[in-house]
Amino acid sequence: MTKSFESPKLIWWIIIPPCIIYLFLMVHWPYLIPFKSLGLFGDLSYYLIANYRLLLLLIxxxxxxxxxxxxxxxxRICRQLNINQELTYLWMIQTFIIGFPSLTILKRYTRRALW
Incomplete structure (x- = not known):
């Protein structure tokens, strides 16, 4: 394969990692979040922490x-496509951080390989 690594669109990098980090902070270190500075979003976050902390932990x-x-x-997909180990690690790390958007790009490579 000539092109075997591709990154998802920038919007996914802007949305997913900060949301996961914010959720982590809400569950484990809520005192680091400036709720009053966030307006209604801060009020909602504080309400969720105060009333649904176990649910946030499960999420x-x-x-x-x-x-x-x-x-x-x-x-597994990288092994099926015989992608080298370095690129396989890049795919795994990117997919762990971004999730489904990265995996859909890799699945497109699988479809191309089948044709």
């Missing part, structure tokens, strides 16, 4: 497990 861990599983799927 955080399910997100982590889903991204980890997607990274393993990316590894």
């Amino acid at each position: 955080l861990w399910s997100t982590f497990i889903a991204h980890f599983y997607e990274a393993l799927i990316a590894r």
